[in-house]
Amino acid sequence: MRVLVVPFPWKTHVFNMVPLAWSLQTAGHEVRVAAWPDLLDAVTSAGLTAVAVGPGETPQVRRARDRRQTSERAAAAKGAPQEGLDALFAIRPDRERLSWEQARRVFDDLVLPQARRSNDSMMEDLVALARAWRPDLVLWGAKAFAGAVAAEAVGAAHARVLYSVDVYTRMREDFLHAQALQPPEQRVDAMRDWLAAWAEKYGAAFCEDLVDGQFTIAPLPEAFRPDPRPTTLAVQFVPYNGPAVVPRWLAEPPPAPRVLMTFGDSAEDRTARLPLPVERIQEILDAVADVAMELVLALPPQARRELREVPAHTRLVESVPLAEVLPTCSAVVHHGGTWSFGCALRYGVPQLLIGRAFDAPLKFRCLERAGAGLAMTPAEVDGPAVRAALVRLLKDTALRANAARLREEMLAMPAPNELARTLEDLVAARRPGPVPAPR
Structure with missing residues (x-):
């Protein structure tokens, strides 16, 4: 099968995807990694095939711009990003939920601004790549929502690959729970609106899979999976730090x-x-x-x-x-x-x-x-x-x-090689048929 890997555009997130990408490649599958141009060397130095999507800028330029934009938003919103971060510290492993106000702060002030900055600029390139190459499976890193949109646009199976605890599922569940308790006219959902607009542009409809994936690949022990789901696939954390020399x-x-x-x-x-x-x-x-x-x-x-x-x-x-x-x-x-x-x-x-x-x-x-x-x-x-x-x-x-x-x-826990075989079976079971032709 063809596997398209879409890491969040940061070097450590590329590294997070390398062991599983190599397990699929050595199992005989075709693997391509879609990454921002400034991350192509991180992909190719790991021996994987890279495809450029998104803007060409260095991490230093992106970091400086993001800091400037964060400062500007904080000044305009009177500290709203910090309030959103403070709201995160209300999240606990037990089932104590965020309030509606806290959940909205987290998504509106933290999740969505970062998601838009990192995904909007590569969305069109990524969907075009998926339509041309027609992957059977898309593995997208947590926060790389463009991978989910591209997969839905071409009817491919897709899985979200975590790099840490699944704070995103917890936040989304808390948000939806609190939203359902609000009057209908106040049930805003900026995350849904953003993803729905992109999905509809490419002939797909919004579903929660665009936020959480059809499956979630979790690399940490059970103690760090406080919200287990039937669609969660455990895998060992296998370290890959890039080229290294032992001192x-x-x-x-x-x-x-x-x-x-x-x-x-x-x-x-x-x-x-x-x-x-x-x-x-x-x-x-x-x-x-x-x-x-x-x-x-x-x-x-x-x-x-x-x-x-x-x-x-x-x-x-x-x-x-x-x-x-x-x-x-x-x-x-x-x-x-x-x-x-x-x-x-x-x-x-x-x-x-x-x-x-x-x-x-x-x-x-x-x-x-x-x-x-x-x-x-x-x-x-x-x-x-x-x-x-x-x-x-x-x-x-x-x-x-x-x-x-x-x-x-x-x-x-299952090693990446074992998970590769599980993914083969899941993709075969979910394969819906021919990939839709572009509109």
Whole structure:
């Protein structure tokens, strides 16, 4: 069969799709990855076939523009994006729902603006590609809604591929539940209106599959799937970080328990912002200077130059291949990014998450409920707080046991090669017939 892979237009999201794409390719299927032009190298360096869709601009230009637009919207809406982010922190693993006001803030201030910026510009190219190539299956990354529209436009089966906890299903269910309780004239749905307009342009009708996919591929253990559905397909998180070289110092065992501290910034992205100011990182280093450990601190060059003093037990690096370093670690402190989080789970490493990303609230609460790590927002961070959390990660046997348990659960999940066979069967069962001719 033909498989079209549509990642959300960011490098780490491309990486998230690579293991499954390769599993389908080595099973004998034709695989193409549709990506923004500035991400084509990330696709081809993984040995996959790329097709350009959308605008040609660098991540730095896009990030700067997005920051400017976010600031302008925040000023116009008197802080509405921040209010939407605050509403996310009301999401819990149990079934406590967002209110109508909170749900609308999340979609109107956070989800929809980002979705439009990332999808509108590639929608026409992607539908044209689907009509010309006629895929049997479209795998689209969470937030890459253009993939769902393209699949519906040509009658292809399609699945949403998560990179983290499924905060999107939770938010959508809460929104629809709260919407149904409103007077009919107040049941607005900007997300539906946006997707319906695109779908109708290409001869398809709106359905909730455009938001959640016909299937959802979930790469994390059950503890991080608080809203299971019959259409959820579990798969192991398999790390792929792009081209990497194993550092020589990994060949020797550490002199003390090794701790990795990384905030996810790539050396290739000089404009990336740390979740903490360098002054706060320095405060943390001062506070943990007497902790018996080997600290591996990964920071971009400018941040490293701004540090006042580095403790003697600290190895300062620009970046590290997580899949190689984390198996040697006793704990990890990170910003809650996809790869840091997934690799820590896969290798059974207790973790401290420091961040305020879109998926952070639900991820934080799932992790703490599973008893395998700790979490705090940047506003809660200071030297003593991080020191206390780090000491607990290193000494709390329950945290370590739970992290090891989650590793075993993850390794018991279907590998991407197994999921590839499941997808073959699902596509064969759902194949509706000939792909509709373009209008």
